[in-house]
């Protein structure tokens with residue numbers, strides 16, 4: 001059975017229109033993705049702006065991703081001229097660097113010296129993503145603060161990133177998709193940050209992309225069938241990360257006749273009254289395991305050429 005996701009509530013369509021309308025007000029875009037699935041967690045059209053606009057990519061949940069894969073992704077994006085930073089967004093280690101890149105992207109700090117050059121580790125020519133876009137002069141930006149639109153999928157860590165940049169908890173955050181419901185400005189020492197609800201797309205998502213978004217919790221759990229998602233994820237895990245699968249769920253996940261989820265339910269001792277394996281709780285457990293790093297640091301998507 002092919003997995004399919006479809007979630008496009010009214011607040012999302014409204015926020016999408018509002019963001020588009022506000023694009024002309026902003027100096028730079030901070031795009032937040034999940035370091036474990038940097039392809040599936042990028043919104044295909046959200047930040048196509050029509051005018052060149054400085055952009056910085058923030059790979060969140062780096063604490064849950066394979067560090068070698070994260071390094072490979074950073075090299076990949078930087079080689080494309082897209083300044084990129086990876087971090088556990090709940091920490092503060094990344095904030096100074098991201099601030100500087102955002103200011104450079106907006107044109108305040110200029111793009112020729114310092115870090116913008118360092119970020120382009122391959123020595124390729126400057127890209128529009130780091131060149132100063134036509135817009136307010138640096139002096140003007142310095143007076144009013146750089147306006148940054150923070151965009152990304154639901155639950156990816158946008159509000160957490162804003163709180164990090166602001167130095168305190170200004171934006172509401174939460175462990176499920178759809179916490180932020182409206183577009184709002186938050187001022188934070190030299191930056192004006194625009195928080196927004198996570199956006200998806202009106203079309204249904206299928207296949208591996210749907211699987212990755214669902215296991216990472218970037219869509220709400222009621223937007224998919226958890227049994228089907230957990231079963232498909234276990235198959236992937238057994239195939240691509242057998243050592244991690246064994247370490248958490250034991251040897252040979254696929255004895256003849258049983259579903260992977262059934263095997264996991266038995267191994268974890270999850271039973272329904274009457275002695276049948278509790279597949280629902282097993283599915284919840286499998287999703288929880290991935291979302292909280294109980295399977296180790298796993299990156300599901302690698303850049304071309306691998307990690």
Ligand SMILES: Nc1nc2c(ncn2[C@@H]2O[C@H](COP(=O)(O)OP(=O)(O)OP(=O)(O)O)[C@@H](O)[C@H]2O)c(=O)[nH]1
Pocket residue numbers: 060061062063064087088089090152153154155156157158159160161172173174175176177178179180181196197198199
């Ligand atoms: N482990 C880990 N958890 C994170 C990281 N960044 C955010 N989180 C957690 O992820 C959850 C979602 O974070 P939010 O900042 O609310 O995400 P959001 O993108 O604003 O979500 P919506 O407003 O629902 O679209 C929260 O429980 C955060 O604590 C990270 O880098 N690592």
Ligand SMILES: [Mg+2]
Pocket residue numbers: 158159160172173179180196197198
């Ligand atoms: Mg939010």
